[in-house]
Amino acid sequence: MLLLAPLQGYTEVEFRRAWSTVFSGIDLAVSPFIPLAEGIRFRDKHLRDVLPNENKRLPVIPQVLGNDPAKFLNLATRLKDLGYETVNWNLGCPKRTVARKKRGSGILPYPELLRDILEKIIPELPLRLSIKTRLGYENPEEFFRLIEVYNDFPLESLIIHPRTGIQQYEGDMFLDVLDQTIAQIKHPIVFSGDIKDKQSYLDLKTRYPQINDWMIGRGVLSNPMLPEIIINKDNDKDLRDRQIYFHEELYCEIRAKFERTNPTLNKMKDYWSYFSLWFTDSEKIFLKLARMDDLSKFMIFAKRTLKEQAFAPIEGRTNRQVKVGEFKV
Numbered sequence: 001m002l003l004l005a006p007l008q009g010y011t012e013v014e015f016r017r018a019w020s021t022v023f024s025g026i027d028l029a030v031s032p033f034i035p036l037a038e039g040i041r042f043r044d045k046h047l048r049d050v051l052p053n054e055n056k057r058l059p060v061i062p063q064v065l066g067n068d069p070a071k072f073l074n075l076a077t078r079l080k081d082l083g084y085e086t087v088n089w090n091l092g093c094p095k096r097t098v099a100r101k102k103r104g105s106g107i108l109p110y111p112e113l114l115r116d117i118l119e120k121i122i123p124e125l126p127l128r129l130s131i132k133t134r135l136g137y138e139n140p141e142e143f144f145r146l147i148e149v150y151n152d153f154p155l156e157s158l159i160i161h162p163r164t165g166i167q168q169y170e171g172d173m174f175l176d177v178l179d180q181t182i183a184q185i186k187h188p189i190v191f192s193g194d195i196k197d198k199q200s201y202l203d204l205k206t207r208y209p210q211i212n213d214w215m216i217g218r219g220v221l222s223n224p225m226l227p228e229i230i231i232n233k234d235n236d237k238d239l240r241d242r243q244i245y246f247h248e249e250l251y252c253e254i255r256a257k258f259e260r261t262n263p264t265l266n267k268m269k270d271y272w273s274y275f276s277l278w279f280t281d282s283e284k285i286f287l288k289l290a291r292m293d294d295l296s297k298f299m300i301f302a303k304r305t306l307k308e309q310a311f312a313p314i315e316g317r318t319n320r321q322v323k324v325g326e327f328k329v
């Protein structure tokens with residue numbers, strides 16, 4: 001099974017709808033996290049991303065970020081009322097402000113706290129639990145003790161991004177630590193990290209024949225056809241038209257969500273920090289778009305780019321976001 005990774009700010013419901021209108025190959029998405037810090041009462045506003053009516057085409061598992069068992073159970077009950085059967089707990093978020101409060105990956109150095117929270121949540125939880133984890137916060141070897149905790153509880157799956165929190169999303173993954181520990185993990189594993197083209201997927205599949213489920217995040221932004229390529233359903237004959245169609249759908253979704261032009265422009269720029277990777281001239285294209293302060297002009301240039309610019313090769317394409325200021329003007 002292929003899953004769409006949660007990418008806060010990118011793979012919200014607007015993206016999931018636009019993407020699944022045009023592309024296929026993903027079976028299930030995990031939503032970007034819903035923070036428990038919002039308070040004990042959850043209004044529809046906080047659950048907008050996972051309202052079932054909005055998520056008809058691509059099924060989604062809601063993800064929760066926080067460490068307060070009462071709030072967790074409260075939100076889980078709301079999710080159950082919405083018809084969900086599984087909730088995912090985020091133990092991977094690397095943001096310092098989050099980790100400092102022992103949330104996200106910040107809980108990983110404290111396996112006994114983790115055990116304590118699970119002991120409080122699991123007996124009362126009206127849903128199945130899956131966990132998305134890193135190998136540790138500072139040190140990947142934290143994972144040895146974490147596995148002992150994970151193994152003591154019934155989990156639907158353990159989604160593993162084999163980096164540490166302090167690595168954020170860059171640097172080598174600690175596959176050697178995963179190699180040493182994988183046989184001890186009792187739960188079905190979903191692998192998440194650096195699947196950016198077919199070869200990287202095949203390499204990981206060969207290395208971990210026991211894993212059946214694979215999650216892709218940035219790779220879908222840098223190549224929206226990647227899931228189709230992985231399941232051998234790719235059809236690059238009309239790729240340019242499909243990308244134009246997808247971009248238009250996404251733009252309509254984002255415009256409707258933000259209503260005002262400036263937030264729409266800023267969100268489209270965020271997307272183009274990945275979409276520019278579709279083209280050989282990615283840095284030049286992104287730099288030009290990033291400097292625009294008028295939404296109509298931005299869209300004209302974006303559409304012209306989609307129609308005319310040469311594509312970067314699909315195999316070997318990076319999934320590393322283009323950032324202004326990182327390259328010479």
Ligand SMILES: Cc1cc2nc3c(=O)[nH]c(=O)nc-3n(C[C@H](O)[C@H](O)[C@H](O)COP(=O)(O)O)c2cc1C
Pocket residue numbers: 005006007008009010031032033063090092093132161169192193194195215216217218219
């Ligand atoms: C911008 C961004 C936002 C992310 N947001 C979330 C999130 O809300 N929840 C989560 O569990 N992981 C989040 N992640 C981690 C991804 O789900 C994924 O595990 C990671 O990017 C590695 O996979 P990839 O190389 O396929 O992108 C985020 C990653 C990025 C780059």
